[in-house]
Amino acid sequence: MNRRDLLKAAVALPLLPLAFAGDRLASAWAGQMPAATFRRRVRPGAPGWPSPAEWEQLKRDVGGRLLQPQSPFAGCTAAAPGAACREALEQLKNPYYIGDQPALTQTSGWADAWTSQPSAYAVAARDTADVVAAVNFAREHHLRLVVKGGGHSYQGTSDAPDSLLVWTRHMNGISLHDAFVGQGCEGRQAPQPAVSLGAGAMWIDAYDAVTTKGGRYVQGGGCTTVGVAGLVQSGGFGSFSKKYGTAAAGLIEAEVVTADGVVRIANACSHPELFWGLKGGGGGSLGVVTRLTLRTRELPETFGAAFGAITASSDTAFRALIAKVMGFYRNDLFNPHWGEQMAFQPDNTLRISMVFQGLSQAQAEQVWAPFLDWVRARKEYAFAREIKIIALPARHFWDADFFRQHAPQFIVEDTRPGAPRDHILWAGDQGQVGWFLHGFRSAWLPASLLEKGARSRLVEAMFAASREWDFALHFNKGLAGAPPEELAAARDTATHPGMVEAFALAMCGADGPPAFPGMPGPGPDLAKARRDAAGVGRSMDALLKVAPRAGSYVSESDYFERHWQTSFWGSNYPRLAAVKRKVDPDGLFHVHHGVGSEGWSADGFTRR
Incomplete structure (x- = not known):
């Protein structure tokens, strides 16, 4: 939404008049990025693509953990499907299996938008040094770089063909602290209970360590297989956010590898602007987060x-x-x-x-x-x-053994031999595993709509929206009604400011069964997908007649959002763009509709 002719104007003028300025300002955003030292990223087979010897050197630098990801569905021929294909089809609704495959993502694609495709190479990072080696290699050779932890991105940011993937799945260590103080904050920050988590940890890992074993609470996501790092960087709403705020607001410190290959500790005292940007500015745009430390709370x-x-x-x-x-x-x-x-x-x-x-x-x-x-x-x-x-x-x-004994109908287990006992999924979330999206939109609804003078208009809009498609109000993803201290902490994040004033996030979507390339069958029904997407659009348009300028949640949003800068970040976008220019001036980190992405072609390979 929020394009402008000059950077000065972005800082000096209110955002609202520019909110619907249209595509003519898209190049203005891109024009604020510094002149790049290169115009195009390199694809396999093109001049400049690393030689086999150079790839071999990277492999040595990362302790042999350089992979060439192959989709397990690649061998699903009609005549004789191989063992990998059979296993993949058997485990198609197991998110833990999908997460263990460097070539797969938890969403298999979006109609007319993107399809899950593996990277050309992947570094299966075990430590921060592996991430540094991958970032340096991608920068020096002008490669498209992708970061994947949980792999849940609806927008397709967890993979990209012809890229080098930094895969953090195995960086999943967890440490509890009784009295944590951020680096450089000694004497300026009170010690507090906290948990440090590797970038590849999932929320079930965090809850098992902090709550089931530790007897405390950490604000995280509702879906147990979502990656910790991705959720925090996107804002981070969980089932109990009305009480405990957002995961981003609970971030005390992050270790991050920036585009120059430097490992930085970002907190309120060290690199504070980068720290702020990591709290809700979107994953994969500012660097590779390798470790996060989050505050923990007393458990009710x-x-x-x-x-x-x-x-x-x-x-x-x-x-x-x-x-x-x-x-x-x-x-x-x-x-x-x-x-x-x-x-x-x-x-x-x-x-x-x-x-x-x-x-x-x-x-x-x-x-x-x-x-x-x-x-x-x-x-x-x-x-x-x-x-x-x-x-x-x-x-x-989140106690898996408790649910196995008392309420097994509420959970789905990872049944593979040797799977960790805590690796469960809420049964209600299984439908999302591998799904192929037809359409999806979200919007924060202001709490003022609940007041008597406005509630009748809200009810009429909700009824009209329900005639077109089913939609849901996620009350925990709007912070209005939360304690004052949580509202204040949420305001000090990069997440869209509208979420603090919202009583709920309205969400409307449509999807079909998994449609990974190579799977047996006819593939996605694109005609139906387009009809469904149109229904989603009509429903949200009807609802938003009472909130026409509502922002949306970057993690659960429309792939085709034209005005994404202000839709996702509102008045925070100019500050985020300034952080991006400082830490990644050449745009090494690119994701669809991520900060600074207006400076690149849609596939992230060509500078505009």
Whole structure:
């Protein structure tokens, strides 16, 4: 959205008048980047591509950990599929298997946008020195560089053909601290409990160490297989963000390899602008994060959930249900205890998938009782799934053995021989494994829409949106209603400022089954995908009539967002661009719609 003619204007003028200036300003953003020492990156077979001897030297420099990734689906011939193909097809819905494949990503593609394709080479980094060697090699040889940890990027930033991949999956060490102080912050920063995690750690690893074993809490993501580093750099919302803020705001310190191959410690006292940019500025744009240290918190006694579904018998009844549930949310759930989501469907069904912290089961049931009594008293409503409310000791919320014993239906396990016992996935997240996206959009909805004078407009917009496609309100991904100290910490991040004023992130998407290249079958149904994407667009357009300038969450956003600078970062973008110019003046780090990407072609190979 936020293009401008001069850098001075970007700093001096309000952003809003430029928000819809259009594509004519795209080159203005690119023009603010320093003159590059090269115009194009090198592809395999082109002059300048490293020789076999040079690749062999890199292999020695990284202790033999240089790979040429091959998709396990490459051998899926109709006549005689090989063992790798058979295993891949068997494990297609196992995110831990996909994450262990350097050639695969957790999303298999997006219609008319991108398809998961392996890099030409990959460094399977085990330590920071491996990352330094890869970054230096890519810079010296003008290679396209890609960074992958968890591999969950909807935007396709976890891979790129003809590139060198820095794969951090095996950098997954975890250390707990009773009293951590950032490097250089001695005497300026109070010691605090914290956890340090390697860039390749997943959130299930963090929760197992910090909560199940350590009895404390770290703010992270809801999906257990998401990478720690990617989530923090993109902002980082979890199920309990209404209480604990964002993962980015919880960052105390990061170790990062910048484009010059230098290892830097970024915190509030050392490289503070880089530190700020890493807190929500998007993964893969400012450097390769190799280690993060996050603050930990006291664990509440209980975590819990409320889930079920209610169906209305008519459109009129569904509109009334939307009004009732939004009033109920505003009066009883709009506080630090509650998070997660409600979904609104074209078939007049309301799906409830909420979580809570710090309440007993009896207290949570008491909160919900008046709303459920209202539903039961009206014949136009029925429970498609009876609302269930459960609570459990918070220490067991990510305890795999606890769920195996008491509630195995809620989890999916990594069943491969030798898999870590803590590697589980919430059953509700399995549908996302390997999915092929048809369309996806998100928007932060301001809390002012919940007030009485505006709520009727919100309800009408929600009803109109539900006629086009199902959408969900993720209440934990808007921080309005959070404690003041968490709001202040979130404001000191690069994430779009609108999330602090939002009561929820509205999300709407459509997807199909996995569609990795080489898989048997007809491949994705692109005609259906385009129809679905159009429905997603109509739904969000209807909803956003009450929030026309709402920003969106970079990790869960539209690949085709034209005005991505302000959609993703709002008034923070000029400052982010300044950080980018300082730490990566030649644009070594490039991701789709990442900071500074307007200076490059869509594939990241040619300077504009």
